[in-house]
Amino acid sequence: MSQPKFEQAQAIVDFAAREREIAAFWKSRGIFEKSLDIRKGQPQFTFYEGPPTANGLPHNGHVLTRVFKDVFLRYQTMCGRYVPRKAGWDTHGLPVEVEVEKELGIHGKEAIEEYGVEPFIVRCIESVFRYTEEWERMTEKIGFWADLEDAYVTYHRSYVESVWWALSELVKKDLLYRGHKIVWWWPQGGTALSAGEVGQGYKEVEDPSVYVRFPLVEDPNVSLLVWTTTPWTLPSNQYAAVRPDFDYVQVKDEDGSLIIAAALRETIEQKIGRDLPVEKAFKGSELLGKTYLPPFDYFYEQYRDLEVTTAAGVKEKALWKVLAADFVELDSGTGLVHEAPAFGEVDFDLHRNTVASYAQGGESVPLLCPVKPDGKFTDAAPDVAGEFVKDADKLLIRLLKDKGILLHREQYKHEYPFCWRADEDPLIQYARPAWFIKTTARNKEVLQNNDAIRWLPEHIGQGRFGDFLRNNVDWALSRERYWGTPLNIWINDETGKMQSPSSADEILAKNPNAFDYWHKAKAANPALSDHLMVHKPWIDAVTWQEPGESGVYRRVPEVIDCWFDSGCMPFAQWGFPHQGAEKFNESFPADYITEAIDQTRGWFYSQVMIATLLFDKECQQRLGLDPLRDYPLPFKTCIVLGHVNDPSGKKESKSKGNYTPPDAILDRVAQDFAVVTAEDCAVIVEPGQALIARDDLEALDLQPGQTMKAYCPDRGDCFVELVMQPGKGMPRRVVVLSDEDRKTLGAKINAKGKSVTPIEVPWLPDAQRVTIESPVSTAPGADAFRWFFLASSAPWNTRRHSLANVRAIQKDFPLKLRNVYSFFTIYANIDGFDPAQHKGQPVADRALLDRWILSELALTTRTVRTQMDDFHAFEAATALNNFADALSRWYVRRSRARYWKSGFDADKQNAYATLYECLTTVAKLAAPFTPFMADEIYRNIVCRVDAEAPESVHLADMPAVDESLIDLLLSEEMAVIRNVVSLGLRVRTEHKIKVRQPLASAEAVISDAGLRNRVAVHARLVEEELNVHKVSFVPPEQAHVHYVLKPNFRQLGPRLGKLVKAAKQAFAAADAAILRAELLAKGATSITIEGTVVPLGPEDVEILVEATDHFAAAGDSSAVVVLNTDLTPELLDEGLFREILRRVQDMRKDHDVAYTERIRLHLDGSERLQRVAAANRESLMAETLCSELLGPTDEAVDWKEFVLDGEDLRLALVRIKND
C-alpha cells in the first residue's frame, strides 16, 4: 500500500489538546489576518465590539457573547465580505474604584481623598487590565477572532476627547441642564451607592412609623391624615398625594375631623382604638389642590405665599397642597402620602413633573432640603440642627405630639438598605445636584430610530426596549466619582457662564498653559500614562480666562456616567471627529451587534440615544458623512442573548460556587477545593476516598465511586488517586480527605474550616487547596462549547450550563460528523482514493443513495445560508445537525458495502466522490460554528491533496447552492423507505427473529398509489437493511390489513359543532372499507350521526391501513410492513453461514488483524456446519480476507470452540505476513 493520503482520524480525541494545536497553526500562519487581507476591497460587514471590563475574570456569559459574535463574523467573511473586528475595553466606572478600594482596604470618598486622588487614579489605571491575560487566553481558546492589538480603550485620550466632543454637541443643542437626582446616599461615607450595592445591603429593621394630621387651611378642624416610616423627612414635606379615583371619607374624631381612604378606615380605627364615624364621602379628585399646614413650620413663612400658574391658567399655591399620584396604595397607611421630594425618588418625580407642568413660576418652586450630605440637619431646622437624621426621629415625634398633630405611632418592621461595607450605617435617599441630558426632547426621533432596528427576538423592539424609550426620563449624566471621563463643563466662577470644550487642543487655544500642572506631574513621574492628562485630578487644575470677561473658568468636579462612554463607541473608537473620519464614515452604522439582555438599558440604549441626539441631518452634513443616513442608527441588527444559568436554572454566582468555570470545558476537567476535616463536616472518610458535595460531584460530571487524581496546586507531581464520594450535607468547594492522604499530599486544613466560601477558595494558599482532576476524561473543548451555545436553544433563551450538558450536545453534530470523517479516512486510505483522480460519474448517473444525499446536502446548504444571512444561527445549526444525522445514520450506513468491496469500480468511485463532496461542503458550512474541527477536516482531506486550495477552511468561500441537485421527491421517498425499514425491524424485534437470520419475503403496504410506485425502486435498500430476499410494495387490497378512519376534526369541527363527540363514536363504529371504496369511486360519501346525515369529502377523513393481528406486521400512519416469517432449511442454512462469518470477523478483531491483512483459517465442526461453510466457501473467504481455508490440522494452532444453533464449530485463525 502506498503512503496514506489522509491522516487517519479518530472519532474521539483529546479535543482541548487538538484545538490548541489548531489555534497554534492559525497563529503561526496568520490565518485571521489573511482572512481579512483576502477580502480587502470587498463590501464591508461592520461589527461593533461591546467592550467588556477586563478588571474581572471572564465567565460563561462572556463566552456566550464571544461565540455569537464570532459565528456571524466568520460566516460573513467566508461569504466574501470584509469584516474588521476591532476589540475594545470598557475601563471606567465604579467597579474599578471599588476594586481598588478593596485592595487598599479603604472605603468611601473621604478615605480616597485622604489616600490621595492622584495615587488612587494611578492604581485604577493599573487595575483595569489586571486580568488581560486571562481574557486573551479565553478569547483565543474559544476561537473568537478579534484584533486585540488595535483595541479601543475608553480611558485613552483620543476616546475621552471623542466623548467630550459628543457632550459639547449636546451643549450646543441646549440638551444639557443642571438639576437634582435622588440617589441612595451613604451619609457617613459621603457617597452614592450603585443599585447593585444597595441591593446587597437590605436588612430587616424596626423603624418608628407615625400617623400625622395636616390641618386644612380652609378649615383647621379638618385634617388630612398621613402616614410615614421616616419621620425625619417630615420637616421637608412639600405635598400630600392621593389617588383621584379612590374613595375617601371625612370621619369624626376627638380632636376634629380626619380625611382618610374609605378602605382603610377600619384598620385605623383598630390602631387608635376608637370608632371613626363617617361624616362625608367623596373621590380623591375632590381633594386635589387643597392646601394644608405643614407639620413643621421651618419653611412656612418663607414660601406660604409662593404661587404658580397651572397649565390651565389658574393661579394656585406652590407648596403644601394635595397632588394626584398613581403610586398611592391601600395596603397600608391612610391613602394619603407624605411627599418629601428631596428624600424619595417617587416623591421627587412627582415634584419634578408637577413643576414642569406649570405655565408660570415653576422655576421658583424650591426643593426643601434641611439636611447636609453628612446626614445631619442644617440650621434651617433649628429644633434638630446638627442631629443625624435617623437619630432625630425621636425628638421630631415628641415635637409632633406637643403640637397635637400626632394621631398615632407604632414600630414598623420592614426591609431597609444599609451600607454593604459598614452595615450599621443606614442609607438614605437624597437629592444631589446632577447634570442631565434632555433625552425627552428627542423622544419622537429615538422611537423612529428604534423602529428601523432589527431586534432578535423581535419583541424586544416594541417590548422591553420600546417601553423603556416610551417611558424615558432625562439621562442623569454626572457621577460624583474619580475614575471616569471628566465632565467637560467649565464654569466661570464670577459670571456663571458655561463652556464645554470638545478637545484638549480647544482648551490649549484658550490657555496655552492650561495643562502645566499635568506636565509638571509627568516630569516628576515619567511613568504616568499620557492618557491621564485628560483625567482627574490633573484635569481639575485646567482653567482659563476669556478676553473681556472677568472671572476664571473652572471645571465642575464630576465625571461622566460610563454608559455615556460606551454609547459613544461607534465614533469614539476611531477618535472621531478629531481623527478617523473615513473609518467612521465607512463603519456607521454597524451591520450587527450582540450582547446579553442586561444591556438593554445599558449599551443598547446608550448607543441608540447618543446616535439620535448627535447625528441629525445638520450634524451629518457638517461632519461630511456620505451618504447622509436617513436614520442615524448605531446598528442595524441586534441579537439580544439570554443569560447562562446553572444546571437547575439558577443564576451562576461566584459566591455560591454553582457555576462551571469556562476552563473546565475549554481546558481540563478539574476543580480546586478547600481542605476541611471530617469532624468539621460530620462525615466519615476512609483512606483512598475523597468526599465532596453532591452538587460538586455533578458539576464535574462524576458518578459516585469514580476515581480522580488529587494534588495540591503547586505540587502537581505529587498526587494520589482517590475514589470520589458525595459527602452528605457538605458545603460546596470543600473536600474531606483521610489523614493519610492529606499527609501524602502535604495538604493543610484551611483556616476557615467548612465555613470557607466558594469565592475564597481560589485565594487560599496552595497547601490548603486540593485540585481534583480527572485522570482519563478530557474537557469537551471549544467546538463543543460553541455548539452548546449555538445549537441547544434559541439565543435569547436562558440556558442551563454544565459539563454534562455540554458533553451531551457534543454527541450531536460534532461527534456524528467526526464519526463519518473517521470512517472516510479509514477506507479512503485503504483504497487510495484521490479526489483529483476519482471524480466519479455525473451525479445523474450515480446511485439513488448518492443522488439523495447530494440533494440533502444542497438543501442543507440552502438552509444554512439563508438562515445565517438572516442571523438565525440556531436554525442553521439544526439544519447541520439533521444533515449529519442523515449522512451518518443512513447514507454511510447503507453505503458501507460499497466501500468494502474489492476493486475500484465506477460505483465505488461514485460513493467516495459523493462522501467526499459531503464532507468538504459540511466542513465549510460548519466552519463558523465549530471552527477547529472544520479546519482539521478541511486541512486533512482538502489541503493535503490539493495544492491550490486555501491553507485553511477559514480562507475558503461558503459553498453555493447547486439547485440542480435538489430532488424533493427523492427526499420524500427516502423518508418513506427509512420508515418502512424501521417498521420491518420492529416486526423482527416483536417476533424475536434476529436480523442475521434471512427471510424470504416482505410486503410494504402503501395506500398512495403514486408514492407506492415511486418508492418501489428503492426496494434493494429495504431488502439489505431488513435481510429479506424480496420486498414488494403493494396496495392495501392485496395485503392482510384493515382500514381505520381518522376524522379530520379541523375540517369537521366547525361544521359539526356539538355533534363532534357523537361523531367520534360514529366514526369508530363505521366500516372504513366501505367508506373508502365510496370515496374512491364517487369522491364523496356520508355518515349518519345521531340521525343527521353528514356528507363527507376526501378532505374530511383520512383512511389509514393498520396491521391485522396474527400477522407479523407493524404499521403507522404511512405504511404497514408484513414479514413472511416462514423459515425454510435453506434460509436457516443462510443464517448459519452468517453466524460463522461473524465468528470469524470477531476473531480477526480479537487477534488485532489489520483491516487489509489476510489470514489462514482452519474450520472444523458438525457435518451441517461444514456443509454450510463449504457451500459458501467463496464468499466466506472473500469477506474475511481469508487466503487459505483449511480443515483440521495437527499444527499447534489456537482453536476456539462455538455452539451455533446446537451445532459444534471449531475455528482457528492464523495471521499471514503481508508482503
Place this chain on the structure above:
RNA sequence: GGGCGUGUAGCUCAGUUGGUUAGAGCGCAUCCCUGAUAAGGAUGAGGCCGGUGGUUCAAAUCCACCCACGCCCA
C-alpha cells in the same frame, strides 16, 4: 412591588391559524447488529404540557389569576 421574558420526559429542545392518542435527540433499561466498534439499530419505561379557573364541540396552544426562575426597574 412594577415591566419584560422563560416554564413541555432525568437532560436539550420541537409542537403550524385551537383539532381530540403531545413528538425528536441524548441519557437509562432490555434486546439486536458487528471491520465506523468509545460507533450503529429496535423496543420499553419515563409527561397533571408550572398551577388554578374560564372561553370552546375541542386548550400544551386563547383569556384571567397565581407559582417558580431570569433580566431590568423599584
